[in-house]
Amino acid sequence: MKGDVGEKGEKGSDGRDGLPGKIGPIGLPGATGEKGGKGEKGEQATTISQPKSAFSVGYNVDPGRHPVSPMKYPLVITNFGNHYNKETGKFVCQHPGIYVFQFTSGSSSSDNIATSIKKNGQFIVSSLETGSGYNSGSNMVVLDLVANDEVWTEPTSADYNYYFSNVYIYCSFSGFLLYASA
Template identity: 85%
Template sequence: MYLAIAIQLSIICIIQAAAQGDTQVCSGCCTAPAGIPGIPGSHGNPGGLGPIGMKGDVGVKGEKGNQGSDGRDGLPGKIGPIGLPGATGEKGGKGEKGEQVAPTNSQPKSAFSVGYNVNPGRHPVSPMKYPLIITNVGNHYNKETGKFVCQHPGIYVFQFTSGSTSSNNMVTSIMKNGQRILSAFVTGSGYKSASNMVVLDLVANDEVWTEPLNTSLNYYYSENHIFCSFSGFLLYASA
């Protein structure tokens, strides 16, 4: 449309110049009027950052804002140094007398020593019943049966000594609940003796005694010097 308007204006100028007989090229009359503004172009790409400007003046102090919410708890601080001792307090009043209680960890007691103060001679194969009671703490040795009966479970020590004479032979054994634990043998001429010792772990009502091995090895000799004896004691009670 703009091109058509321009062409029309040019034609008009040519006609006017011919009518006036002007052979010169039309100059001012042929100048076309200002055109209609064109359509705005699209925006260009953003330019680069400019240089940093000068520091501005300090602004006026603003009004105090509202109080913020509480922050999180901080980490625990280091332990401080120990303080000085405080003053001594007043002495308290006298308390009531407590009830006396026997200690619960007292060690139970059990011990005995017995012997023959008469000559036993040829003893049958059965528990030896020592007639002389030297010591019998707790009365756990039974003179009538010749047996020690355990009342306090624990570790016990037992020992015996047996005497014999001439060419008679003798074997004495320590028995526990009918089982032969160990023995001592003696033979030869003249006066002689044999002994042995054992440590046993006993429970309540276990029985321990001494007796000959058999009827051919049961020749004993004793008198008021006590050549035949039997002893035992509790080493420590079970926990």
Template identity: 55%
Template sequence: MYLGFYMFSTIATIQISIIYAQTDTAACNSCCTAGVPGIPGNHGNPGVSGPQGMNGVKGEQGIKGEVGMKGEQGIKGDNGRNGLDGIPGKLGPQGLIGPSGVNGVKGEKGEQGPQGLIGSVKGEQASQQKSAFSVVFTTNPGRHAVSPMKYNTIITDVGNHYNKETGKFVCTIPGVYVFQVTSLKSSGGGIVSTQIIKNGNFQVTAYVGDTGHHSISTMVVLDLVSGDQVWTQPRDTNTNYYYSDGNRYCSFSGFLLYAA
């Protein structure tokens, strides 16, 4: 309010000064000649800033400009340096076995090899020492005594080392031998227990005690020296109920596995 009043007073003063100047000029013109113009006065001090005007109304959004042309492709940069090797990964699980491939074409027959040394194999076989036998009962031994069983029929006796008269095998070739015995029990309620004996000492025993016919068998490997004797016999008088016939149910066999 104060500012408005001040501006009004200033404007009125200026207008009054103009009127007086015009009156003086008219009077002077009627009687005087014009004088030399005076020196321009100094500029007055700047006026006080006016109040800030109100914000104008926001204008409408302008039209979207056209898309500019695509710029030219830049120059390709230099290749970067290779990175460091990564840490090896863990080993994966083993894969499944694939299907079998098709068999290849059979190759041509190779050339015959050189002939072996004469007598290198045949000579060894010819010099190998042999001993083997198999004997059986073709008749019924019944209640056999506790003594060497004298089998009445010889099937095999390579080397003639089985003595039919004593029922004993006599070693003449030192080495390792295999012996086997098979016995059949009679159909009654008796028992059969057969032993393989070496020089008077039993080595193994086979036993059966059921009713009816039953067959038993046992085997042993013995290391013999020249002069050793091997045979079979019942264990005692309560276990000697044997039976055999033409079917040869009771047998005794032995052979040389290898010479010492």
């Protein structure tokens, strides 16, 4: 037979903590707080003036056969800093630094062209195009220049200099200062 219910006993000691539960979902964002106070005044900014030099020139007329000498492009598209001399066909460095130069040369029919970029009279890079039909050649170079260095394009030889251009400017030469030397 079942007996009577006994009196309630004393509370036992707490057991050990269980393992952590699963991470719950992220809650909704809270309300925007109050605007903070004004911060302290910062230091005066220093302005480092980067020298600027850039040019793009071209033939907007047909140059035809060109002598082996600096190419004097008659059309000045851009000459920021006036460092390209239209009379000599040469770029003269005024701000030492790293420069990028690029040229494109065009020819017509079966005429051949070989063009070079020269620095102070030394060949740096060239392009050669031969064959029938209209041709074009181009090249690009990055140069470290010091003040008064000269850079220009010219035909590489007397035999490969039958250039063609017109208002569409198939022959061009460009350069710009990438960054100045410290």
